[in-house]
Amino acid sequence: MILAKKVFYFYIDGFRNMKEGKTLWLIIGIKLFVMFAIIRVFFYPAAVTKDFSTEQKSEHFYKQFSR
Amino acid sequence: MIEVFDPSMVNWARGQFALTILYHFLFVPLTLGMTFIIAIMETLYYKTQDEFWKNTVQFWVKLLAINFAIGVATGIIMEFEFGTNWANYSWFVGDIFGAPLAIEGIFAFFMEATFFAVVFFGRNRVTKRFQLMSTWFAAIGSNLSALWILIANGWMQNPVGTTFNLDLARNEMTDFFAIVFNPSASVRFVHVISSAYIASALFVIGVSSWYLLKNRHVRFAKASIMVAASFGFLAAIFVATLGDQSGYTVAQTQPMKMAAMESLYIGERGAGALVLGYPDPAKKLGDGSKGIAINIEIPYLLSIMANRDPYSFVPGIEDLVYGNEKEGIEGVASKMRKGKMAKNAMFDYKAAKSKKDEVGATQAKQMFEQYGNYLGYAHFDNPEELVPPVGIVFWSFHIMVGLGVSFIMLTALFLFYSRNNKLMKKRWLLRWGCWWSLMGILAIELGWIVAEVGRQPWAVQDLLPVKIAVSNLSTGNVQFTFFGFLILFTILAVAEVRIMLRAIKNGPEGV
Numbered sequence: 001m002i003l004a005k006k007v008f009y010f011y012i013d014g015f016r017n018m019k020e021g022k023t024l025w026l027i028i029g030i031k032l033f034v035m036f037a038i039i040r041v042f043f044y045p046a047a048v049t050k051d052f053s054t055e056q057k058s059e060h061f062y063k064q065f066s067r
Numbered sequence: 068m069i070e071v072f073d074p075s076m077v078n079w080a081r082g083q084f085a086l087t088i089l090y091h092f093l094f095v096p097l098t099l100g101m102t103f104i105i106a107i108m109e110t111l112y113y114k115t116q117d118e119f120w121k122n123t124v125q126f127w128v129k130l131l132a133i134n135f136a137i138g139v140a141t142g143i144i145m146e147f148e149f150g151t152n153w154a155n156y157s158w159f160v161g162d163i164f165g166a167p168l169a170i171e172g173i174f175a176f177f178m179e180a181t182f183f184a185v186v187f188f189g190r191n192r193v194t195k196r197f198q199l200m201s202t203w204f205a206a207i208g209s210n211l212s213a214l215w216i217l218i219a220n221g222w223m224q225n226p227v228g229t230t231f232n233l234d235l236a237r238n239e240m241t242d243f244f245a246i247v248f249n250p251s252a253s254v255r256f257v258h259v260i261s262s263a264y265i266a267s268a269l270f271v272i273g274v275s276s277w278y279l280l281k282n283r284h285v286r287f288a289k290a291s292i293m294v295a296a297s298f299g300f301l302a303a304i305f306v307a308t309l310g311d312q313s314g315y316t317v318a319q320t321q322p323m324k325m326a327a328m329e330s331l332y333i334g335e336r337g338a339g340a341l342v343l344g345y346p347d348p349a350k351k352l353g354d355g356s357k358g359i360a361i362n363i364e365i366p367y368l369l370s371i372m373a374n375r376d377p378y379s380f381v382p383g384i385e386d387l388v389y390g391n392e393k394e395g396i397e398g399v400a401s402k403m404r405k406g407k408m409a410k411n412a413m414f415d416y417k418a419a420k421s422k423k424d425e426v427g428a429t430q431a432k433q434m435f436e437q438y439g440n441y442l443g444y445a446h447f448d449n450p451e452e453l454v455p456p457v458g459i460v461f462w463s464f465h466i467m468v469g470l471g472v473s474f475i476m477l478t479a480l481f482l483f484y485s486r487n488n489k490l491m492k493k494r495w496l497l498r499w500g501c502w503w504s505l506m507g508i509l510a511i512e513l514g515w516i517v518a519e520v521g522r523q524p525w526a527v528q529d530l531l532p533v534k535i536a537v538s539n540l541s542t543g544n545v546q547f548t549f550f551g552f553l554i555l556f557t558i559l560a561v562a563e564v565r566i567m568l569r570a571i572k573n574g575p576e577g578v
Binding site (some may be wrong): 002010011013014015017023024027028031032035037039054058060061062064065066 | 133137139141144159188189236539555575
């Protein structure tokens with residue numbers, strides 16, 4: 001726990017000491033939010049890969065390959 | 068050209084991927100190269116214990132951190148696109164890409180992230196030796212993670228070490244080391260990372276030149292230029308030397324790409340490399356004309372590059388499309404017939420398996436093994452479809468080469484005048500350095516266009532055409548996300564430029 005705490009503050013203090021740190025944190029936060037909370041959820045749903053078995057995916061590819 | 072601007076779903080998906088990867092690659096070169104420049108400077112600090120070098124390192128680390136923060140995770144969008152826009156492709160290559168990309172992930176998230184943190188935040192909190200070691204490990208780690216990406220890309224250009232599983236309709240790895248030591252991958256890796264070193268050196272030279280023009284931070288700028296010009300000059304010479312090996316690999320594995328790079332429509336023995344000229348816009352496939360307007364070339368050079376033999380035959384686009392019996396080149400029509408036989412065998416195998424007809428399945432499998440290397444050709448109706456957009460490939464290649472030559476000259480001049488301590492008097496050179504600060508990145512983007520547009524219409528060379536690799540989506544969906552990314556990337560790029568410019572304007576501290 002002590003090591004984890006040290007590592008955590010290593011990063012926090014590091015960004016805090018950078019003049020551009022706050023702006024960079026903000027940009028990273030916005031970017032990750034847009035990517036994972038908007039793009040991933042609404043435009044690239046996980047269901048595309050998770051809900052099908054290997055055989056179903058193979059069947060689908062066979063169909064696609066016949067076009 | 069029509070193909071490029073065709074507003075079909077395939078082209079929108081292509082465009083979206085190109086947009087994402089070109090944007091992502093604005094940041095990668097600086098990470099790959101600046102880490103080494105910083106490591107050299109950190110080593111100088113460690114050796115001399117001169118606070119000047121520490122402050123110099125801190126400034127370049129700050130710019131690297133800005134670049135890293137804006138660029139980090141932009142590559143993840145490509146993985147979303149693989150799953151949705153390129154689902155067929157993902158299925159087809161999944162077993163091959165899994166291992167390299169997993170190893171890349173381990174390097175990226177564990178090695179890179181750990182040591183980058185020390186590089187960014189470790190000053191005065193860890194020992195000088197550990198700081199130095201972390202700087203070198205960050206440089207090596209980021210370059211090693213690029214290796215695995217380029218191994219995956221190399222396989223798309225030259226698919227080796229795999230076999231096609233007819234039951235699952237996907238490629239499976241049979242020889243990991245054949246994939247790792249694929250000539251297409253190793254040449255590509257060395258070419259990309261050394262180009263990234265040049266791009267980073269030019270960035271450092273550009274920023275430092277600006278300070279010299281403004282008469283600010285003179286000692287810092289001169290010292291930075293000395294390190295960057297030495298590093299950049301060596302890398303530029305290395306890229307030029309290696310360009311020959313890249314050309315040889317492309318000619319051997321993707322002759323159509325090589326022909327498009329040179330706009331060589333009609334093959335010849337003792338072929339020369341073009342120095343001055345451009346593709347004839349009036350050229351039509353099969354019309355017998357040479358297809359190049361103004362033709363000043365270095366005799367025999369293309370034959371030497373392509374085959375290591377000055378009198379060897381280098382096939383042109385028409386030889387590759389229509390075949391050339393005399394030179395033993397098979398035309399696309401013949402390959403299409405073989406491809407259709409492979410495809411039929413594939414479906415016969417599937418049908419026999421579903422009827423539990425093992426004899427029929429074995430026969431179909433044997434047939435497939437005979438023609439499987441032509442599988443991708445089954446999806447074309449017209450041999451001319453196999454020609455990539457020649458104009459884009461040609462111009463991207465030649466501008467890239469021209470920039471490469473200018474990089475050798477520029478870094479050599481900076482090195483020369485730095486050693487003679489005459490840089491301050493050469494304001495034209497300093498201005499040139501400023502203007503060229505981002506040209507290294509432009510050259511890399513052009514190189515990507517040559518590599519990827521040049522292999523069209525293939526997603527995986529000879530095996531999977533782009534039109535089959537793409538998912539069955541509506542054009543509207545892809546267009547919507549395309550413009551969404553365009554807006555997002557533009558905002559991020561503007562943010563990066565603003566923050567970077569502000570940091571440069573503020574300048575280094577204590578030097």
